[in-house]
Amino acid sequence: MAFDHSISSLIQSWESAGWTRVMKGFSWIGSTMPIIVLSLGMIIVLYVLLGRRKELLLFIAVLGGSTAVGYVSKSLFARERPNFHRLMEEDGFSFPSSSSVAAVALYGIIVYLLWSRIRNRTGKIALTAAAVLMMVCIGLSRIYMGVHYPSDVIGGMLAGAAWLWLSIAVYKHLSDSHGRSTKLLM
Numbered sequence: 001m002a003f004d005h006s007i008s009s010l011i012q013s014w015e016s017a018g019w020t021r022v023m024k025g026f027s028w029i030g031s032t033m034p035i036i037v038l039s040l041g042m043i044i045v046l047y048v049l050l051g052r053r054k055e056l057l058l059f060i061a062v063l064g065g066s067t068a069v070g071y072v073s074k075s076l077f078a079r080e081r082p083n084f085h086r087l088m089e090e091d092g093f094s095f096p097s098s099s100s101v102a103a104v105a106l107y108g109i110i111v112y113l114l115w116s117r118i119r120n121r122t123g124k125i126a127l128t129a130a131a132v133l134m135m136v137c138i139g140l141s142r143i144y145m146g147v148h149y150p151s152d153v154i155g156g157m158l159a160g161a162a163w164l165w166l167s168i169a170v171y172k173h174l175s176d177s178h179g180r181s182t183k184l185l186m
Helices: 002-012 017-029 032-049 053-077 098-115 121-144 150-177
Strands: none
Touching: 002 121, 002 150, 017 121, 032 053, 032 098, 053 098, 053 150, 098 121, 098 150, 121 150
16 A cells, blocks of 8 residues: 555646646546547447458457456455545546556557558557557556556556457467468567
8 A cells, every 4th residue: 555655646746737637638538438439430440441350359359358357356356446635536446447457458459450550660669659658648647636546557457458468369369270360460
C-alpha cells in the first residue's frame, strides 16, 4: 500500500485545471462507449472492407475475453476503490483496472493486426508508440482521477497483456494446425 499511496500522491500532485481536462479526456477514451465505437470501427474494417473473418474472430475473442477477465478478476479480488482525492466517482471494485485491461487488449490487438500491413519501419514505430501512449495515458488518468491505485492499473495492464498473448498464441496455433498461414506474424 505504501507504493500505491506514494505513486498516487505523486501523480495527483500534478493537479491543475489543464491536467484535469486532459486526464478526464483520457479517462473517457478508456471508458465503455469509446471502446465500443472503436471496436465497431475495427469490425467494419476487418469484416466488411477487408473480408478478414479469422482476424475478426481473433479481435472479438481478445475484446470479449479481456472484458470477462476484468469482471471475473474484480469479483475475485473485491478490492475497494481509493478513498482519497477523488476527482470523479466510479462504482464497483478497483482491482484490476478494467480500463487498463481493455486499453492493452484493444490497442495491442490493433497493433498486432495492422503490423504486417504497414510496410515501413517508421510506420510500425509510430503505430506501436501511439498504442503504448494510449495505454499509459489511460492508466495514468485513472490514477490521477483518484478511481484506481497504481497497482490496479499495473494489474489491469498485465491481465490485458496476458489475455492478448494467450489469444494470439491460440490463434496462431489453430491457424498453423490447419495448414494456413496467418500472414500476421510480427
